[in-house]
Amino acid sequence: MAEYIYLSNKDTLIIKPSKKSPLLLRLIALLFAVVCGVFFCSIRLKQMSIGSRIRFQPFQVLGRSYSEYGIKQIEISGENDTKQLEVPPVYHLTQIEVPGENDTKQFEFPPVHYPKPQTFNRTECAHNPVQYFAIISMQRSGSGWFETLLNSHMNVSSNGEIFSVMDRRQNVSSIIKTLDTVYNLDWFTSASKNECSAAVGFKWMLNQGLMQYHKEIVEYFNRRGVSVIFLFRRNLLRRLVSVLANSYDRYAKLLNGTHKSHVHSHQEAEALSRYKPAINSTLLIAELKEMELTAAKAFEYFNSTRHIVLYYEDLVKNRKKLKEVLEFLRLPQMKLKSRQVKIHRGTLSEHIQNWNDVKKTLNGTEYGSLLLADYRR
């Protein structure tokens, strides 16, 4: 099925009314231009809606505020003027230009890839297109769980946190070399589906060179047609609890020396959730602000890529979100499964040692809602 959109360069009509022409002629010319403009626009829109199943809503924003996500609109004060960051758009699609025939520009949503791996032959699946993606997230935001869900799809290879290894993000060239290998399907992990991958990617934490080299990375993503899946957590207080509870020492002690970044049994989850971290309330507000700012910056840096924004809480509450993700990646729909167990169930107050302290610190501030926001899985 061809899903291309052809745009002619001759969309623009230049009409130069002569000085001598009477008013009526000029009006007719104007009318003609308007009608033509509307005509071309409607044709173009029609082609877009037919040509792509992905919704094209470049500037549509969620009718919700950041605060619902635990991420509020943040004002970044420049010199004297403050500018407000936008709520991230849901499906922000970038038009990617593919060299077409001479004067015809050809667009695809999203671009289609047929990688030719050096290490194996795609054999029977050589004619299946492959989507490139990257999950952009922060530690303890449910990305591990999300990735196991994705990898339960027979055509998804999400290769984990490949940039946790310093060598691969030492400089831009090592980053690009790594990306090339991954997207050429020449990267092997337990998640690789080899021949029949229809979507290949990995997860990338904000503190793994992503923010540092954002310019070059955005350029790469847009040039090679890599789609971005933002995955963040609305309740940043819960994230903080998770970060503190998951420090290596804590894990080592509670699980008798075996460190795991994910937990697969309810006994282990119980052992871990028994530990209640104390939160330094002096630094709390500053830490929450810092997290928000980092997330907002990531949205800003990567806003020109084709992307989808997900929140952990939404995925937990509403499995239909996963359908949207598969649609976004143009994958056949399938039921996705994960064996991971959530560690911190129940209300937040059960998981923080100095709950009263924390409550007092946040109540009445812009973060007061984090105390209340709760959910079950």
Ligand SMILES: *[C@@H]1O[C@H](CO)[C@@H](O)[C@H](O)[C@H]1NC(C)=O
């Ligand atoms: C900001 O305000 C200060 C004092 O009002 C002024 O001196 C300065 O030039 C302003 N800076 C800019 C970039 O407008």
Ligand SMILES: *[C@@H]1O[C@H](CO)[C@@H](O)[C@H](O)[C@H]1NC(C)=O
């Ligand atoms: C594109 O240009 C080349 C050389 O200029 C020409 O041979 C070819 O026929 C053109 N293709 C189309 C579709 O116009």
Ligand SMILES: *[C@@H]1O[C@H](CO)[C@@H](O)[C@H](O)[C@H]1NC(C)=O
């Ligand atoms: C892939 O197949 C081609 C021919 O179909 C063969 O020449 C090539 O050696 C194969 N490559 C690998 C890595 O198996």
Ligand SMILES: *[C@@H]1O[C@H](CO)[C@@H](O)[C@H](O)[C@H]1NC(C)=O
């Ligand atoms: C980039 O990092 C890699 C791996 O650490 C190193 O081998 C390479 O020399 C570096 N390249 C540049 C241009 O610094």
Ligand SMILES: *[C@@H]1O[C@H](CO)[C@@H](O)[C@H](O)[C@H]1NC(C)=O
């Ligand atoms: C998914 O994988 C199966 C088997 O591995 C393969 O038959 C199928 O063609 C793949 N689907 C896509 C869309 O690549």
Ligand SMILES: *[C@@H]1O[C@H](CO)[C@@H](O)[C@H](O)[C@H]1NC(C)=O
């Ligand atoms: C760790 O070891 C202690 C005693 O050796 C035991 O009571 C506890 O259940 C163990 N914890 C886990 C998670 O296996």
Ligand SMILES: *[C@@H]1O[C@H](CO)[C@@H](O)[C@H](O)[C@H]1NC(C)=O
């Ligand atoms: C909280 O952090 C501040 C600043 O680092 C420190 O001075 C203070 O002692 C800490 N409080 C607790 C209870 O650890």
Ligand SMILES: *[C@@H]1O[C@H](CO)[C@@H](O)[C@H](O)[C@H]1NC(C)=O
């Ligand atoms: C991305 O964000 C920057 C900075 O806020 C803004 O200048 C730019 O217009 C945005 N780009 C898009 C495509 O929204």
Ligand SMILES: *[C@@H]1O[C@H](CO)[C@@H](O)[C@H](O)[C@H]1NC(C)=O
């Ligand atoms: C916040 O403080 C107000 C009074 O100052 C109190 O009525 C309210 O219950 C407090 N909220 C929480 C969540 O503790």
